[in-house]
Amino acid sequence: MAQAGSEHAADDVLRASFDVGYTYQRLVGPVIGEFLTGLRDGKMQGIKGSNGKVICPPTEYDPVTAEECSEFVALPSTGTVKTWNWVNQPRPNHLLKKPFAWALVQIDGADTSLLHMVDAGSEAAMKTGMKVKVRWAAERKGFITDIECFEPA
Amino acid sequence: MSEQAKKVELIECPIVLNYNFSAGRAPTQFLRGMKQGKLIGQRSPLTGKVIAPPRGACPESGLPTTEEVPLPDTATVITFTIVHLPIPTSALEPPFIVANLVLDGSDQTFIHLVSGCANEDVKIGMRVKAKWKDQSEWDYSMDNIAYFEPTGEPPVDIEALKASRLEEAKRFLKAKAETK
Amino acid sequence: MREVAIIAYAQTPLVRDCGAKNDVELVMEVVNAVKHQVGFTNQDLDFFCSGSCDYLGGSAFAFVNALDALGAVPPINESHVEMDAAWALYEAWLKIQTGHANTALVYGFGKCSQGDLPDVLTLQLDPYYTQPLWPDSISLAALQARALLDAGKITEEDMARVVQKSRRNAKSKPGTQLKGDYTIEQLLAEPKLVSPLRKHDCPPVTDGASAVILATREVAEKFHKRNAYITGIDHRIEAHQLGSRNLIDSMSTRIAGEAAGVAKGKVDIAELHTPFSYQELLVKQALGLGDDTVINASGGPLAGNIMMSAGLSNFGEVAMRIIKGEANRGVAHATSGPCLQQNLVAVLEGK
Numbered sequence: 001m002a003q004a005g006s007e008h009a010a011d012d013v014l015r016a017s018f019d020v021g022y023t024y025q026r027l028v029g030p031v032i033g034e035f036l037t038g039l040r041d042g043k044m045q046g047i048k049g050s051n052g053k054v055i056c057p058p059t060e061y062d063p064v065t066a067e068e069c070s071e072f073v074a075l076p077s078t079g080t081v082k083t084w085n086w087v088n089q090p091r092p093n094h095l096l097k098k099p100f101a102w103a104l105v106q107i108d109g110a111d112t113s114l115l116h117m118v119d120a121g122s123e124a125a126m127k128t129g130m131k132v133k134v135r136w137a138a139e140r141k142g143f144i145t146d147i148e149c150f151e152p153a
Numbered sequence: 154m155s156e157q158a159k160k161v162e163l164i165e166c167p168i169v170l171n172y173n174f175s176a177g178r179a180p181t182q183f184l185r186g187m188k189q190g191k192l193i194g195q196r197s198p199l200t201g202k203v204i205a206p207p208r209g210a211c212p213e214s215g216l217p218t219t220e221e222v223p224l225p226d227t228a229t230v231i232t233f234t235i236v237h238l239p240i241p242t243s244a245l246e247p248p249f250i251v252a253n254l255v256l257d258g259s260d261q262t263f264i265h266l267v268s269g270c271a272n273e274d275v276k277i278g279m280r281v282k283a284k285w286k287d288q289s290e291w292d293y294s295m296d297n298i299a300y301f302e303p304t305g306e307p308p309v310d311i312e313a314l315k316a317s318r319l320e321e322a323k324r325f326l327k328a329k330a331e332t333k
Numbered sequence: 334m335r336e337v338a339i340i341a342y343a344q345t346p347l348v349r350d351c352g353a354k355n356d357v358e359l360v361m362e363v364v365n366a367v368k369h370q371v372g373f374t375n376q377d378l379d380f381f382c383s384g385s386c387d388y389l390g391g392s393a394f395a396f397v398n399a400l401d402a403l404g405a406v407p408p409i410n411e412s413h414v415e416m417d418a419a420w421a422l423y424e425a426w427l428k429i430q431t432g433h434a435n436t437a438l439v440y441g442f443g444k445c446s447q448g449d450l451p452d453v454l455t456l457q458l459d460p461y462y463t464q465p466l467w468p469d470s471i472s473l474a475a476l477q478a479r480a481l482l483d484a485g486k487i488t489e490e491d492m493a494r495v496v497q498k499s500r501r502n503a504k505s506k507p508g509t510q511l512k513g514d515y516t517i518e519q520l521l522a523e524p525k526l527v528s529p530l531r532k533h534d535c536p537p538v539t540d541g542a543s544a545v546i547l548a549t550r551e552v553a554e555k556f557h558k559r560n561a562y563i564t565g566i567d568h569r570i571e572a573h574q575l576g577s578r579n580l581i582d583s584m585s586t587r588i589a590g591e592a593a594g595v596a597k598g599k600v601d602i603a604e605l606h607t608p609f610s611y612q613e614l615l616v617k618q619a620l621g622l623g624d625d626t627v628i629n630a631s632g633g634p635l636a637g638n639i640m641m642s643a644g645l646s647n648f649g650e651v652a653m654r655i656i657k658g659e660a661n662r663g664v665a666h667a668t669s670g671p672c673l674q675q676n677l678v679a680v681l682e683g684k
Contacts, residue, residue, distance in 0.1 A: 170449070173447055173448075175350075175446075176353065177357060208357050209401070212401045212404065213404050214404040215364060216361075216365070217358070
């Protein structure tokens, strides 16, 4: 919790460092639950939206029509990079501790994209339209990090 | 085996954020006083009332409070409650008393602990005095006071106390107007 | 529709760290300043509404604590939103439309120096698929910038030009945080921060507060010969999942702008809440603004970005220029959420 104030010699300000922490547990519901269960088992899935659209990662409702979604579709664990960036200096909270890319990856067979990291090695290796594949985490528990990241396919 | 067949229903999502809090001007002045073992309130320029601990503004007018008013470490219990649940990260053993106190010479209550007597003996209007920790433990914190304990004086009538504080504020304002 | 004008505006100086000033002390400055501008006390104000977020400073109930700065004794009619204060202005505007108020004081504040803002902002993301990866606000903006560059809608030179203009305009406004004269070459020579964004393409972290006073025509006419009236206001939000959105066209801004009636007349000035340089280009296009509109004469959020109040400040900036006679008709814009997810657009006209 809070440490008592410590003097800052340079200015007349009292400062105290503290952490705010929450131990949240979240009930995921049937749709997210099914997707995460699939991830735990090393399987990628999408969900059918309106008008033949396939949504990945699955949402409970089609974001355009608001129609309820329930029918799952098996998908490969490969996809295409729709847009990307390059993080030269990972922040302390980032899960990859070396330079990496964030990308919106459209899984093959889906019409929407999934946000995740790409361990491409260098910025030069990243390109919109490139093919990537899931690197599965060695130990999986039913969480988005069961996908450790993507890598060039 | 059955673990694998079970569908995912719950996920753990802990979140921790680190902050570097900086105290405002008024709390800084108050906390510096605490480090010296002093309680220093601030006065509202509009109402003449004294606020301890101060937060920078007079809550009735929104005007900055700047005049410092040294205060004794004696107070009156305005209201209190007996807490039976243990507080995580606290060394206090329930049941213990959390009270709304008003320092002598000030007009706004603050929360602190009352101890040094049987919980059943604490009453509204009870007179109390700060029990300071050993000076070696003092920091920029209200925690320098371990708790407030009874002085043994007879209890005070709260309505009478409020009335006399209002009179005091009016007297101050009148004196201020006269010196102009 | 009741005619509602903005009759007063104040903003604290934009600084990286306001040091020994807590939320109450920041808010006091602007609240007392706007009350003073029109000689109002709380008796003259029917409604108070604010925008902020406790997670910026990490102190619980920061919102409620800030009420000390208003003087809530006797009790006042108050509401607040966990949004930029531009949405608090929208609520106050609605309150006046219903006839439940004739005047309102709206304020916003953010003491961002206490926390790590890009990480704090991840808390607004989808908690199942996205937040646990900790994609910070700069990384997300970089994704949108890359998409626009790939689509040929903007160039890196375009982005640098926005920054150059911001730094130059900020020189003429007191209290801005980042200002100066830079050439495009200088800016493009800087290394990338999160490619394709350079540090200067991103907003600074700013501590500050701002406030405005809204009033109906009957009240406003007592203060200024020429008032700045809100003639249209609307806000729209896009889908939560980043992967479901079209990042190269700000549809929510487009629809809100049409509903607010931006195109109904010439737009002399616009204050756009576009914290990343590329976003000004996207929002300008979505609103259909031409090169004859002066955008972000104040320097914009690249010159200083009070989280939770920059959008509100835009209303004040436009209104004051209209009152002074520097412009006749202007647009104020506010945004919220990653990559311009939610957008509020208003048209202000001088009468």
